[in-house]
Amino acid sequence: MSSKKLGQLLLSQSVISKEQLDQALALQKEEGERYLGEILIELGASQVRVNRVLDLYNKRKSLEDMLVSSGYLTGTQLVDIQQEHFETHKSFRDILLEHCLITEKEYLQILSRHFNLPIISLTCMNPDRKLRRVVSEEFSKRNQVVVFEEGDKSIRVAIAEINTLLMEDLQQFRQTNKEMEFYLAPPDEIDMFIRNLFNLGSDSDVSMKKGLHRSDGELRRQSPKAVQRTLKIMDYIFNTALKSEASDIHLEAREQGGTVKLRVDGTLRVISMPEDFNREYVSVISRIKILTRSMKIDEKVVPQDGSFRGRYKIGDRAKLVDFRVSTVSSSNGECVTIRVLDQDKGKVTLEQLGFSGPVYEKFNELIRKPEGMILVSGPTGSGKSTTLYAALNSVADPGKKIITAEDPIEYTYEDIVQTQLNRARDVDFSTLLRAFLRQDPDVIMVGEIRDPETANMAIKAVQTGHLLLSTMHTVNTTKSVGRIRELQVEPMVFLSYTTAIMGQRLARSICPDCAEAYLPDLRLLRTCFGREGVAVQLVRGKGCSKCDDTGYRGRLAVTELWVPTADELDGLEDLNDQLILRSNAVAYGMRPMILDGLNKVLRHQTTLEELARVVPTIDADVELCQGMIDELLERHSAAGNEDLIPQADSRNRVSI
Numbered sequence: 001m002s003s004k005k006l007g008q009l010l011l012s013q014s015v016i017s018k019e020q021l022d023q024a025l026a027l028q029k030e031e032g033e034r035y036l037g038e039i040l041i042e043l044g045a046s047q048v049r050v051n052r053v054l055d056l057y058n059k060r061k062s063l064e065d066m067l068v069s070s071g072y073l074t075g076t077q078l079v080d081i082q083q084e085h086f087e088t089h090k091s092f093r094d095i096l097l098e099h100c101l102i103t104e105k106e107y108l109q110i111l112s113r114h115f116n117l118p119i120i121s122l123t124c125m126n127p128d129r130k131l132r133r134v135v136s137e138e139f140s141k142r143n144q145v146v147v148f149e150e151g152d153k154s155i156r157v158a159i160a161e162i163n164t165l166l167m168e169d170l171q172q173f174r175q176t177n178k179e180m181e182f183y184l185a186p187p188d189e190i191d192m193f194i195r196n197l198f199n200l201g202s203d204s205d206v207s208m209k210k211g212l213h214r215s216d217g218e219l220r221r222q223s224p225k226a227v228q229r230t231l232k233i234m235d236y237i238f239n240t241a242l243k244s245e246a247s248d249i250h251l252e253a254r255e256q257g258g259t260v261k262l263r264v265d266g267t268l269r270v271i272s273m274p275e276d277f278n279r280e281y282v283s284v285i286s287r288i289k290i291l292t293r294s295m296k297i298d299e300k301v302v303p304q305d306g307s308f309r310g311r312y313k314i315g316d317r318a319k320l321v322d323f324r325v326s327t328v329s330s331s332n333g334e335c336v337t338i339r340v341l342d343q344d345k346g347k348v349t350l351e352q353l354g355f356s357g358p359v360y361e362k363f364n365e366l367i368r369k370p371e372g373m374i375l376v377s378g379p380t381g382s383g384k385s386t387t388l389y390a391a392l393n394s395v396a397d398p399g400k401k402i403i404t405a406e407d408p409i410e411y412t413y414e415d416i417v418q419t420q421l422n423r424a425r426d427v428d429f430s431t432l433l434r435a436f437l438r439q440d441p442d443v444i445m446v447g448e449i450r451d452p453e454t455a456n457m458a459i460k461a462v463q464t465g466h467l468l469l470s471t472m473h474t475v476n477t478t479k480s481v482g483r484i485r486e487l488q489v490e491p492m493v494f495l496s497y498t499t500a501i502m503g504q505r506l507a508r509s510i511c512p513d514c515a516e517a518y519l520p521d522l523r524l525l526r527t528c529f530g531r532e533g534v535a536v537q538l539v540r541g542k543g544c545s546k547c548d549d550t551g552y553r554g555r556l557a558v559t560e561l562w563v564p565t566a567d568e569l570d571g572l573e574d575l576n577d578q579l580i581l582r583s584n585a586v587a588y589g590m591r592p593m594i595l596d597g598l599n600k601v602l603r604h605q606t607t608l609e610e611l612a613r614v615v616p617t618i619d620a621d622v623e624l625c626q627g628m629i630d631e632l633l634e635r636h637s638a639a640g641n642e643d644l645i646p647q648a649d650s651r652n653r654v655s656i
C-alpha cells in the first residue's frame, strides 16, 4: 500500500483541487467515521477518477476487512466464509445472504461506502426508450447492468455488484463528451428495469413478465428467484389451458393456497399443479391482475375485470389469444376466472359446427335472404353465439354492411362493424339497434333479445327490410313463443316476422383415439329410443392421454330448426299450448333435437349418455317423433355397422 495520503495522491493527479481537499478534510474531521473519497465525490470530484486512484495506489481497504470492522462479521466467520467461497465458488455476496449475515440492503450500503458509489432506487423510475441505444440489451442482461439516465454530461449506470472489469468494459459505451457514473442498485430492481427498458414486445411469456414491473409493494419484495417461480407456474397454467383448448381458467382460493380448474368442451376439470403452487397462489393472482394493466392489485374485495392479450405458440404456429379476467372475493381469498378467447375459434365456419345435412342447407339458405329474423335459442354455453358468428362470417362480404351489438365483443372480424354495450352510459341493445337503423345496414346482429324494447326494435328492423340475427335464452325453439310473450310482444306478430329459430346444444364428440364399442344402460336406451330391446351397436371413448381420460374431444352441435311458415301459423289457434305448437311444428317439418342427437349417436359421433345430459324434454319429444325414430333405427340397421369407430375428422369437432 502506498504510504502517500489519498488526498495528496488525488491532488497530484489533478483529480481534485486544493479547495476541495481542504473542505473535505474539514468535513471528515467534523463527521468522524466517513471516508475521504466518499466526501470528495459528494463535493463534486469525479467518481470514476477517485476510484481509479484508489485502486491504482491500493488505497482501498478490502471489503472483507470492512465487513469485519463494521461489525457484520467476526474474524472467525470471515475465515469460514472464505473457506466456503473457496470450496463452492459461490460469490461472497450469496454466501453472506444465504447465512443471513447481512441483508441485501446492508450489503449494498457496505459496497457503496467501500467503492464510493451511491445507491439508487430504480423502482419509481420510468425507463426512457432512448436509453436503449446506449448499452445493448444483451450486454445489460448478461452483466446485470442498466443505463437508467442520460444527461448532457453523464450517462448513469446501475450495477448490482462491483466488478472492475465490467466497469472498464462499460467504458466502451461511453460517448465522447459524457462520463459514465456508476450507481449501485438491488439486482431484482435492475432486472425489472432492464425488462421495462427493452419492453420485451408481444410474445406471450414476455408480455406476461412485462407486467411484473408495475410497482406493487408485495411483488417488489419478491426475490428474483421467487419471481421466476411464480412465472413458471403461470406459464404452466396458461400452456396447459391452451394445449387442452380450455375455454375458461378458474383459479379458486382454498384455505391453504388454491385450485386450478379448466373448462374443456363445456365441463370443468381440476388440473394437478406443481407442489409449490399453494405457496405461490397469491402472487400468481397478483401477476395475472397486473397483466390486465387496469385491475388494482391491492383491491382484493371489490370484484374487478380486465383483459390482456398474448401471443402463444401452439404446435408450430403462433396464435393470438385474448384473455378476459374477472375477480371475486371468497371466504378463502381472491378467485379469478379467465375466459380464453382464441381468435381462431372466432373463425369457426358453419360447416365445422356439425349440423346435419338438411339443417345446414336450410339454415345456409335462410341467412342469405335479404330480410327476416333468424334466432338461435338455447341456454348459456349451448354455442348460440358461435353459430351466429359462423352465420355472419358466411354471409360477410365487403359489398354488405354488417353491424353488430355485442355484450361484450369477444372476437373481432374484418368487414363487420362491431359495437359493444356500455351499461354505465346507458347504451343497451335497444339503443344500439335504434341507431343501427340509421346506419343503412344489410345485416344486423344483436347479442340477445332479452327485453321488450329490443324485441320491438328487432321487429321494426325486419319490417324496414333488414336481415336480423339474434339469440334468445330459451329451452328449445317452440318455447321462444312463451318467452316473447313475457317480453310483452304479441307472439303471432313476432312469429310472422321470424324466418327461423334454431334450437341448439353442444354435445361432446367421442375421442377418435380411444373409441370402443359398448352396451349402454338399458333404461337409457329405452328412454332415448322410446322402445324396449333396441339392438344397436354404440361407441364411447374409453379414455386416453389425448382426451385427458375423458373419452371426449371437441364438441358438435345438436340442433332443431323451426321455420314457422304462414300456413303453419294460420292453422294455429292456441299459441299457449306447447304440445300443440310443437307437434304442429313437427308436422310442418321440424325435426326435434332428440332426433338429430340420436342420428349422431348412431353414427358414433357422440354417446347416448352425452345426449341425455344436454338435450332437453327428451320424454315428450321422443313421444312426439316416435315414428321418425323408428324409421331412423330401420335405416341404420339396413346400412349396417361398418364405420363403427369414428374417424379422426376434425370437421365435425369444434371446441367452443
Ligand SMILES: [Zn+2]
Residues within 6 Å of the ligand: 511, 512, 513, 514, 515, 541, 542, 543, 544, 545, 546, 547, 548, 549, 551, 552
Ligand atoms: Zn381418448
